[in-house]
Amino acid sequence: MESWKYWGISYFRPMIYVTIIGTGNVSYHLQRAFSKAAGVCLESVISARDMERLALLREKTTNQKGSIESTQSRVYLIAVSDGAIAEVAQRLKGVDGIIAHTSGNTPLAVLPEDSRRGVFYPLQTFSKNSVISFKKVPLCIEAGRKHDLKVLKELARQISGTVRTLNSEERKILHLAAVFVNNFTNHLYQVGAEICTENKVSFDLLRPLIKETAKKIESLAPFAAQTGPASRNDQQTIENHLGLLKNQHHKDIYKILTQSIANTHAKKL
């Protein structure tokens, strides 16, 4: 597919030229995905701290304006920490292309109003040690202009099978819900591991259960999948468990989640 770029001709659909700013986990996984996509040319990956190269970027695209066919697009993806997005975007102002950030919790509006701004948010948890099939990562797209939305969608479809247009408010909600099902869930694994370690029981025995708990949600609604003492109001077991917990933080978490499950089930039954 490199030949497309070499000859400067695109036969079927325009090639999309992508530059990524940022070198963290999101950047790493996007690079991997783009490198396998036929219609994407990853031009460069620039550290947000590399001010010099960021400046060069603007110069370069200004000089090259028109040297790449007009049907082809340039997209600058900002994959840095939420707090640094606005500043990086300011530095990119004036480049020839779409400037899109990759954050769930950041509105489109933090990008300069007079730029071709957009959002390209992959809804997934990324760690460098975990290989991800990007085809199954939902990509949430937003753009200030209709044409740019189309370009970002095309780019997203090159790497993912699930592409959705969401506005900043919807994306925020999704990011908030993601904190519950990912960050908080992982912390419950942590608490489970701490309980095992404190009592010299192997945490490994819980791994198949963790896997099945998530697998159930592929076909069942969370309410239907709920089991355990709280959902059947088994006070005896709940008291046993509270007696076993020595760590006050673990006790507090146990109480509040047990109460919340009981409320949910009392409401629906």
Add this chain to the structure above:
Amino acid sequence: MESWKYWGISYFRPMIYVTIIGTGNVSYHLQRAFSKAAGVCLESVISARDMERLALLREKTTNQKGSIESTQSRVYLIAVSDGAIAEVAQRLKGVDGIIAHTSGNTPLAVLPEDSRRGVFYPLQTFSKNSVISFKKVPLCIEAGRKHDLKVLKELARQISGTVRTLNSEERKILHLAAVFVNNFTNHLYQVGAEICTENKVSFDLLRPLIKETAKKIESLAPFAAQTGPASRNDQQTIENHLGLLKNQHHKDIYKILTQSIANTHAKKL
């Protein structure tokens, strides 16, 4: 393998005859697993409410004593709710074989002291709608007598690749930790779904994230897998999220888990 039973001869290892009392989810999945196991003959499944058949059971085994070769074993698995185990066990008193319950949170001691008592606890979440590969379900075994432990282990190895001997205290701890990684985790999926529904955003977009969150734990420790605003002390995002949450219960859960993640990471860094 049925022929082994028909001729009353076992060439390689003794056939284990199993009767299950109870007809819930655990019973259903055990039945499925035993029906595929070469060295197990599932004699019958009896509802705990069927007093008449339970009485017959005692009579029958007393009459048949000696009619099955002495190398063969009979195991009665009690797969009923925790509160009903002691009563069912009382009714079984006097049968010829091992009486074992299948509960995580119930000590061996609730079974009659003068019986051949044991525990056969599959550490997994069972729903009738979800097909489970029993080979990967850890089975936690306990017994009052050495020989009975051996029989229960043999039975467990017929259906699972992970068989562990745990005492009642260790099993309780494991059951408690399981409440965190399964019951509570599933409730966080529920909260995530409620947040999505309240704000008309599709919960389906979170399913790949749920799957990956669990998958990470196959190779990473929970501490290493932790991401999100709480672990990087991103107060801005945390405040945004609390502002978005309208349900006070959701807010309380958010606060306590965020604080707990922050504590965990402050301690270890």
